[in-house]
Amino acid sequence: MLVDHERHTAATWFRALRDRIVAAFEGLEDQGPGAAPAGRFTVTPTLREGDGGGGLMSVLRGGRVFEKVGVNWSEVHGTLAPRAQAAMASRGVPGIDTDPRFWASGISLVAHMQNPHAPAVHMNTRMFWTPGAWWFGGGADLNPCIEYADDTAHFHATLRAACGGHGADYYDRFKAWADEYFFIPHRGRARGVGGIFFDDLNTGDWQADFDFTHAVGEAFLPAFLPLAQARMGQPWSDADRDAQLIHRGLYAEYNLVYDRGTKFGLETGHNADAVLMSLPPLAKWV
Template identity: 45%
Template sequence: MVAIAGLCAGIGAGVGFWIARGAESSAPLSPPPSHTGSGAPLGSEIAGIRAPAAIPYVDYEDVPKPAYYADAGRPMHERMEALVLDLQDRLIEALETLEPSRRFIRDRWEREDGKGYGISCVLQDGEVFEKAGVNVSVIEGTLTAGQLRSMRERNAQTAQKLSATEEYEFRVAGVSVVVHPRNPYAPTAHKNYRRFEVYRKGATESGPVMAWFGGGADLTPAYLFAEDASHFHQTLKHACDAHDTKYYPQFKAWCDRYFANTHRGETRGIGGIFFDDLEDKSPEELFRFVYDAGSSFISAYVPIVARRMLMPYTQRERNWQLIRRGHYAEFNLVYDRGTKFGLMTPGARIESILMSLPLTARWEYMNRPEPGSPEDALLQAVRTTTNWAAA
């Protein structure tokens, strides 16, 4: 379920991507047992976890390409739908390889007007993942005058191609991911990829008058490990370089600008890649780039969690993690365009909009880490930009 206003504002970073009134096909979810207040010693969950011998789909380049990958005779919106569903399934399988106590709950919904569906998959209160969401949305509809105006104001190319007086329809398919691990040493991560197509009213059979891809992935650690940051960025750079060596530096800089808590003078995390309105190559070339970029997320992120999820931690690390999660929530609620537009949309599906927020967070008055401490090292990293791919 897509927040149309949010999408038209160029959303990709936020979970406002997942909102539109829909009829649920599943029963209300019963809450799982909570670790909070259970009386178990802090970090005791580590004793019951074993690192997996292998993680599926890490070597995405060696996996045979699915049929939709090269099926140029199939409409692009159908191929994008197949891609986001595929990315959802592969990431869920990889994440569940690490999690011993929970499985993702699949919550499928349909739009009341019959113009689309979504699948919200959430794992909550696990031993490894405190909260993880992997959502897909595939919908179509009519652009409102306000949504069209927002699109034209955002992008000069869009303004040149779309008339302010015509009526347009749209199709969109996307996948949005946010993962909050339990261990403070394991970083939070976000991924979003989507394709948006615009058609003249009543003329979808003639093809889109314009279409673009958007998305990206970024990493938000509470504790900085340079090798993790380098691995994440180098993996994304490799996926970008296979298609255009200009992509990674351009999209990394864009990510650093967008995911910023300006009021704090810091970025949300240590970045990654982010892009929107991408239409600089043929749809076929861009589709293959998005396939590789979206697939590389498992290789970039899941092995980092596997490496950090068994590290012992104390209340000090847990408190710092919760403080950093508070900053994460600040960005999503204050700056993220998708979340803001989604919350203003009548009939919005609030549960899906706020899926990106952590299960727990903390705000301490005047929290100032000791200079030279591991917590201070993280602060220094998010108050500047680093070429992690070269580190």
């Protein structure tokens, strides 16, 4: 079973990745169109209820490029509530039915863009530990309201390259998992153009699984930044904005009804504002 070294290694890297993404996004704001001041993140420490750790909630609103973007990092621990414990037990987590202690750390990111031609995006990577098991999870998916085939191809190619060398079937398997996971059953459609998604990853080799999770996290900026840079100054119409707001409604529905991370965060007592950071600033339903 893991010792403190592995948990510290993972949490430290998640925090460092958070710091680099925040810096890169603020740099993109500096390059953004318009005369308005470049956006900057507001950083708020978060605490889990009781003495259970916490994290950083970093949110930028009303920027040149981002209408709202959140980049959260957390390291939390404690005892699972009965509902979360039962959910873990139903997934076959060893020993969780008799020992509900847990530790978790990760980074979670959602970006909603000013320009309707620039795609919204989600990324997260995380590590979870219980006395009887550990695993990694995460992924990234692209959510354009106006799809460009070249953008979709670049995003997927970058993720495919990140998976290469870690598992011969990782990209195909985790792409298929994303297609299934990021689907809105009550709308009968995907929320975006996919990406990769993985969970419960434990091959028995902690270093190999961490290295893969590391590769996914490191691939995010190369996968997304070129798309945002290419689209942030593109002219758009009222019809484009309308399409963007309607698509955001779909995104909100998914995150509130189906998203596994939203459910876990609220059930384990983490800061509700941080858990719901993914919601768009404005949305529309027809």
